Each structure stands twice: as structure tokens, then as C-alpha cells.
Amino acid sequence: MVQEYQSPVRVYKHPFELIMAAYVRRFPKCPLIPVFVDSEMISENQSEDGSVLVTERRCTIDVDAPRLLKRIAGVDYLYFIQKNTLNRRERTLRIEVHNETFSNRVLVQECCNYTVSLTCPVDNHINPRSHLIQLLQGKEIIEYYLRELEEEGVTYIPRWTPPVVSGTGSTRLQLAPISAARAIPVNSAKDGLHSKDPACPTELVAGSPDDKLDADYIRRYLGDLTPLQESCLIRLRQWLQETHKGKIPKDQHVLRFLRARDFNLDKARELLCQSLTWRKQHQVDFLLDTWERPQVLHDYYTGGWHHHDRDGRPLYVLRLGQMDTKGLVRALGEEALLRQVLSINEEGLRRCEENTRVFGRPISCWTCLVDLEGLNMRHLWRPGIKALLRIIEVVEANYPETLGRLLILRAPRVFPVLWTLVSPLIDENTRKKFLVYAGNDYQGPGGLVDYINKEIIPDFLGGDCMCDIPEGGMVPKCLYRTAEELESEENRLLTDSIYKSASIFKGAPYEMLIEITEASSVITWDFDVCKGDVIFNIYHSKRAPQPARKDTLGAHGIASLGAVNAQLIDRSWVLGQDYSMVEKALPCREGESVQGSHITRWPGFYILQWRFHSSPACTASSLPRVDDVLASLQVPSHKCKIMYYTEVLASHDFRGSMTSLESCQSSFSQLSAATTSSNQSHASSISR
Known part of the structure; x- marks a missing residue:
């Protein structure tokens, strides 16, 4: 089996002849390489004109292994044969090594070529290193001996010229100015011979600038990379150039995917290919130029870019506690919010490139500061959480390793609940970058000033810097999409619609049955009253209700109104005996949005009920209000309509965090407050 490795290209900013003079100084042994014990000359042959010199050496390498393992293997050292072919005429050095x-x-078998670079790019270069050759011609060693030559006064070595043949009148050739030299390790194969010929230096020189990388580029734009990481980056980029038909991403972008998969080349390639396909399908490369943010986002999305942190990373500030997440989802939909988040990430990538140029060092990620002051139960609105989870999935898959640090400030007691919901979808490497501060702990030692300069701390966090970010607030309900718009948009959203619609008839409430098998499970709900006024109740029964048959609906005194709701609570049941009320009846007017949760105290069957609510009749001595008259004209007197969503959360998902629910600012129902005073974990909330 043949395993082949491609090492990156190393650029030296020195003349070829000077590099060769530094190279030969590492033999017979080099004190800078402890494992390189010694070398002995086997043969040395030179052409008649002196232009080609072929040298063979036997190199002794100390085995980096425990003493016992060396004894088992029967060796103390490994021996390699190195053959160097120096062509002074063409200014090339070919190094071939085998065990x-x-x-x-x-x-x-390993192979490395030194050749002259006709162009020496500044922006694209990568450090090449291979296995044994790394020991014999690493750039750090070359630079050490270059400095040694300089200290000896050797700063220039003339190029080789053909010898003058007497009697022929030949003269020395006029040669071009000295160019820089570069090392080009071409192939290195294990467990077999080379599977292909070494790459031609001429082709490398004639290629695009992206084919020629050096250490300066890495230090300037990519950061510290190990030899293996450098090799992975080169191989993945070459694979993209050979197979990918679209726009080739920049090295910084490719490197993020490698880091996200711990430089596992196959996994990184799979993730990157999926992301490139996604970007093409959704035209993400043109998002910043084509997408116009709706006015609702300008007014109510409480986030924006704000200077940079102490490391030069772009700083994004998000006042999540002041944001009406439910209002934004209801007004814009999930697709618009996803585009908003994608535009933030695209802008972040652009700012990282700008800061890299400004600060003169690689900046590949940004810092996010999240202020949670004001976070409460309305932010735990389940449809909004589902939208957030989907957005996190998209970002994790397509923008890996772009978040350098996440500072979470003024986290309230409800934060553990939110964290329980979203943390499973966040990569482990990303979670390690989270720093959470409760209350005002961020102002002391080890707080915000350790990561952000004091002069740019936003004013709302006690600093002196004005932060141009919308203050948020509740999105007006007049901007919400209607029930019809929600239904028609179901197929266009990135996720399936989770809302259902229901009609409530006068005398025929709409009821929903939920079976609970484990006490302390959480029933959550969210509904909007689209037409008419309703009363919302929650009941509990130990036995399963039996829906009434269609032929018995007349017994309820319902007029023929078309499709009516099957009743779950039988008329013969007695409240307090056959079933009980677990939440106080809540009247809800048209246009209101209601959300809440109930912590179940017993297993059994829970019934969520919405029933028609008639407005109080006007007395003879009082005139009806204009609003009531208009409402009576617009809403049928016998029918109401709601859009609702419910979900049951297992108790183990929130065990240990339920007491934090009482720290929120959402109002608790009177019944819940009375029945749960002895047990804080049995908390129920209804908020509008």
C-alpha cells in the first residue's frame, strides 16, 4: 500500500548560491538537531564542467522511542540514505532520501527540490516540511547558518559560470540578476514507491500565486501551524483546485474547517464541500450586496458591531435581553432572521480581513458580547427557541471557528434553562469559548476589562463609549403576520410550520388532550387570538376522556355550523370530582398573544381548553362603544379563531433548573402561586 504526503512550499528570500552554502554546513552533523546523530559520506561525483555535483550520505537518526521498545526492535538508531543532486547551471538541488x-x-521515500523562484509573492505562501527532510533542510536551520555566514562576512556568492575553454575564444556568459531561492518538497511516500513523478518546478513557477506559499505569509495571515497542519492545508487546497468548479475559498476559510475537525483531512473536506454547495445554492457570497434588511430589523434587532477587543478581533454586541424574539419571529419569519444572522457572519469575515491588514497579524475570528439584562420567560418562547436552534445548526455547519470568544454578561437565573435548550447543538470547541458572568460580576477583576479596552465599554454596561445599537422593545402586534400569511408561508420556511389553527364556536369549545406519564413534566403553550375573544383553561383528569360521537353533538345544543369541535369533557362530569382545574381561567381578547407553561404535579390526562367568550351585554341606559360596534360587524358572533402551539418537555431536561423560572419577569397565575408555594419547582407561568 502506498501512502503519499504532499508538503507545502517554503520560500527563502536569499540567493540560491547562499542558500546552498548554508545548507552544506549542517553536515556531517548539526547540533541544532539532537536526533540527527551523524552522517558519513558514501560517494561524491562531479561532472567534467563542475556544473553537477552528486553526493550520497548515510544519515544516523536517533529513534524517539522507549529503551525497552528499542531492544525489542533490535535497533538503537535508524539509518537513511540521502542522495543530493546539485545542478549549478540550472540552479537546482534535488534531495532524495530512503530508509x-x-x-x-x-x-x-522522500523527495525535495530546491529551485529558483521567478516571482516571489507576498500574499500567498506556506511552510513546507516533511519527515526526515524536515531534519535535513528545515528553514529554521537554514536561517541559522545564513546568520553564521553573515557573521563571517559572507553575504554574497557568485553564480556558477561555465569554464573558459582555451583556444575557442569563449567568454563568460552574462547572467541575469540573482533571484531568491525556494525549497519545493514535491512528494514523500511511505510503505512503497512514489505513485507519481515529482512536480515540475517550471509548472509551479508558472502557476497562479496561490501555488507559491512561504513562512512570511503564514505568520502574517494564518498564524502558527505545525508541519502536519501546513500539509493538510496545502493538500486540501490543491484538491479544491483540481475538483471544485466554483469559487475557491481563501486559505483562512479552508483553515477554519480544518481546525473545526482537528485537521482530520477527510472530515474537513466533507464539511467544506457541503458548505460550498450550501453557499452556492443560497447565493451567500452575494448576500452583503443584495440583501436589504427590513425596517423591523433596523428598529428592533438589538445587535451591532462595536470597535474591537484587546486582541484586535472585531467585537459584536448583542443586547438579547432587550430583544423581542417572539415579535421578530412573528413579524418577519424564520427565513428573514436566518438571513440577518448570515449577514452578520459574512460581515464578520470581512472585518477579520480588514483587521488582519490593520494590525499586521492573523485575525480569523471575532468576539461576541451578549448582554442578558431583561432576559425572562418570553425569551423561552418555544417556537423562537426552535428557530434559534435551526440558526445555530446552520452557523455551526458553515462558519466554524469564527467565534473567538463569547462574553455573556448579567445572566439572570433563567439563563440555565435557555442554556439547557441550546447547548447540545453547540460544538464542544465552541462551548469552551463561553464566559458567563452573573449580576455585576463582570465589573471586577477577571471581568470585561480583561478582554475589552475600558474606553470602548458600552455606556449601558457602565462604560463611557456610546454604542450605536437599537434599544429594542416590543415589536408592535400590528406588524405581525396574519394567520393566513403564516399558513401560506408554511412551505417556504426553512422549518416546517409548528402552528396549528383552530376555530372555536359558541357553545362548542376547542379542546386538546395531552397524556402525561411522568410528574413534573412541563406543558408549554403559545397561542394568538386571531378573531373574537376566548377563555383559556387547563384541566386534569385521572381517566381518559372519550370524545363525543358525531351523532350526539346535538345534545350540546350546537346549531348547525358545519364542522364543530368534538368535546373531551363529558357533560356528566363533575368539576372537582371527575376532573379538576389546574390553572385559573384566563380571558384573552382578540389580538393578544399568550404564552406560558405548567409544571404537572400528577400523571394523567391534561386538557387545554379554549372556549368562546361573549362581551358583556350593553345595558339599556348605556350606549355601545364604537369599537364594540365595529368588532361586532367584523367578527361573527358565533365563532373565534386561534393559532396555537403546544409542547411537552420531559422533567429530566429541566431538573435542577426549574427554580430559576421564578426569577423571570413574566407574571405567574394566581392559582399557580397558591398551589406551588410549598414547592418552588412546581412553577407555572402565563404571560401575554
Whole structure:
């Protein structure tokens, strides 16, 4: 089996002849490489004109293994044969290495080419290193001996010229100015011979600038990389150039996917390919130029860019506690919010490139500061949480390793509940970047000033810097999409619609049955009253209700109104005996949005009921209000309509965090307050 490795390209900013003079100084042994014990000359041959020099050496390498393992293997050292072919005329050096030890079991071959670069790019270069060759011609070692030559006064070595042949009148050739030299490790194969010929240096020079990378580029734009990481980046980029038909992403972008998969080349390639396909399908590359934010986002989305942190990373500030997440979802839909988040990430990538140029060092990620002051139960609105989870999935898959640090400030007691919901979808490496401060702990030692300069701390966090971010507030309900719009948009949303519609007839309430098998489970609900006024109740029964048959509906005194709701609570049941009320009846007017939760105290059957609510009749001595008259004309007197969503959460998902529910600002129902005083974990809330 053949395993092949491609090392990156190393650029030296020195003349070829000077590089060669530094290179030969590492033999017979180099004190800078402890494992390189020694080397002995086997042969040395030179062409008649002196232009080509071929040298063979046997190199002794100390085995980096425990003493016991060395004894088992029967060796203390490994021996490699190195063959160097120096062509002074063409100014090239070819280094070929193969193992002598264990060669009957495994064959290791490596090859490296030094050649002259006709162009020396500034923006795209990568450090090449291979396995044994790394020991014999690493750039750090070359630079060490270059400094040694300089200290000896050797700063220039003339290029080789053909010898003058007497009697022919030949003269020395006029040569071009000295160019820089670069090392080009071409192939290195393990467990077999090379599977393909070494790459041609001429092709590399003639290629695009992206084919020629050096250490300066890495330090300037990519940061510290190990030899393996450098090799993974080069191989993945070359694979993209050979197979990908679209726009090739920048090295910084490719590197993020490698880091996200711990430089597992196959996993990173799969993730990157999926992301590139997604970007093309959704035209993400053009998002910043084509997408116009709706006015609702300008007015009520409480986030924006704000200077940079102490490391030069762009700083994004999000006042989540002041944001009406439910209102934004209801007014815009999930797709618009997803585009907003994508535009933030695209802008973040652009700002990272700008800061890299400004600060002169690689900046590949940004810092996010999240202020949770004001966070309460309305932010735990389940449809909004589901939208948030989907957005997190999209961001994690397509923008890995873009978040450098997340500072969460003024986290209230309800925060553990939110964290329980969203943390499973966040990558482990990303979770390690989260720093959470409760209350005003962020103002002391180890707080915000450790990461952000004091002069740019926003004013709402006690700083002196004005932060140009909308203050948020509740999105007016007049901007909400109607029930018809929600229904018609179901197929266009990124997720399936989770709302259902229901009609409530006069004399025929709409009821929903929920079976609870484990006490302390959480029933959550969210509904909007689209037409008419309703009363909302929650009941509990130990036995399963039996819906009335269609032929018995007349017994309820319902007029023929078309489709009517099947009754779950039988007329013969006695309240307090056959079933009980677990939440106080809540009257809800048209246009109101209601959300809440109930912590079940007993297993059994819970019934959520919405029933028709008639407005109080006007007395003879009082005139009807204009609003009531108009409402009576617009809403049929026998029918109401709601859009609702319910969900049951298992008790183990919230065990240990339920007491934090009482710290929220949402109002608790009177009944819940009376029945749960002895047990804080049995909290119920209804908020509008």
C-alpha cells in the first residue's frame, strides 16, 4: 500500500548560491538537531564542467522511542540514505532520501527540490516540511547558518559560470540578476514507491500565486501551524483546485474547517464541500450586496458591531435581553432572521480581513458580547427557541471557528434553562469559548476589562463609549403576520410550520388532550387570538376522556355550523370530582398573544381548553362603544379563531433548573402561586 504526503512550499528570500552554502554546513552533523546523530559520506561525483555535483550520505537518526521498545526492535538508531543532486547551471538541488533500516519490511521515500523562484509573492505562501527532510533542510536551520555566514562576512556568492575553454575564444556568459531561492518538497511516500513523478518546478513557477506559499505569509495571515497542519492545508487546497468548479475559498476559510475537525483531512473536506454547495445554492457570497434588511430589523434587532477587543478581533454586541424574539419571529419569519444572522457572519469575515491588514497579524475570528439584562420567560418562547436552534445548526455547519470568544454578561437565573435548550447543538470547541458572568460580576477583576479596552465599554454596561445599537422593545402586534400569511408561508420556511389553527364556536369549545406519564413534566403553550375573544383553561383528569360521537353533538345544543369541535369533557362530569382545574381561567381578547407553561404535579390526562367568550351585554341606559360596534360587524358572533402551539418537555431536561423560572419577569397565575408555594419547582407561568 502506498501512502503519499504532499508538503507545502517554503520560500527563502536569499540567493540560491547562499542558500546552498548554508545548507552544506549542517553536515556531517548539526547540533541544532539532537536526533540527527551523524552522517558519513558514501560517494561524491562531479561532472567534467563542475556544473553537477552528486553526493550520497548515510544519515544516523536517533529513534524517539522507549529503551525497552528499542531492544525489542533490535535497533538503537535508524539509518537513511540521502542522495543530493546539485545542478549549478540550472540552479537546482534535488534531495532524495530512503530508509536503509527495515527496508525489507517497509520502504520510505522522500523527495525535495530546491529551485529558483521567478516571482516571489507576498500574499500567498506556506511552510513546507516533511519527515526526515524536515531534519535535513528545515528553514529554521537554514536561517541559522545564513546568520553564521553573515557573521563571517559572507553575504554574497557568485553564480556558477561555465569554464573558459582555451583556444575557442569563449567568454563568460552574462547572467541575469540573482533571484531568491525556494525549497519545493514535491512528494514523500511511505510503505512503497512514489505513485507519481515529482512536480515540475517550471509548472509551479508558472502557476497562479496561490501555488507559491512561504513562512512570511503564514505568520502574517494564518498564524502558527505545525508541519502536519501546513500539509493538510496545502493538500486540501490543491484538491479544491483540481475538483471544485466554483469559487475557491481563501486559505483562512479552508483553515477554519480544518481546525473545526482537528485537521482530520477527510472530515474537513466533507464539511467544506457541503458548505460550498450550501453557499452556492443560497447565493451567500452575494448576500452583503443584495440583501436589504427590513425596517423591523433596523428598529428592533438589538445587535451591532462595536470597535474591537484587546486582541484586535472585531467585537459584536448583542443586547438579547432587550430583544423581542417572539415579535421578530412573528413579524418577519424564520427565513428573514436566518438571513440577518448570515449577514452578520459574512460581515464578520470581512472585518477579520480588514483587521488582519490593520494590525499586521492573523485575525480569523471575532468576539461576541451578549448582554442578558431583561432576559425572562418570553425569551423561552418555544417556537423562537426552535428557530434559534435551526440558526445555530446552520452557523455551526458553515462558519466554524469564527467565534473567538463569547462574553455573556448579567445572566439572570433563567439563563440555565435557555442554556439547557441550546447547548447540545453547540460544538464542544465552541462551548469552551463561553464566559458567563452573573449580576455585576463582570465589573471586577477577571471581568470585561480583561478582554475589552475600558474606553470602548458600552455606556449601558457602565462604560463611557456610546454604542450605536437599537434599544429594542416590543415589536408592535400590528406588524405581525396574519394567520393566513403564516399558513401560506408554511412551505417556504426553512422549518416546517409548528402552528396549528383552530376555530372555536359558541357553545362548542376547542379542546386538546395531552397524556402525561411522568410528574413534573412541563406543558408549554403559545397561542394568538386571531378573531373574537376566548377563555383559556387547563384541566386534569385521572381517566381518559372519550370524545363525543358525531351523532350526539346535538345534545350540546350546537346549531348547525358545519364542522364543530368534538368535546373531551363529558357533560356528566363533575368539576372537582371527575376532573379538576389546574390553572385559573384566563380571558384573552382578540389580538393578544399568550404564552406560558405548567409544571404537572400528577400523571394523567391534561386538557387545554379554549372556549368562546361573549362581551358583556350593553345595558339599556348605556350606549355601545364604537369599537364594540365595529368588532361586532367584523367578527361573527358565533365563532373565534386561534393559532396555537403546544409542547411537552420531559422533567429530566429541566431538573435542577426549574427554580430559576421564578426569577423571570413574566407574571405567574394566581392559582399557580397558591398551589406551588410549598414547592418552588412546581412553577407555572402565563404571560401575554
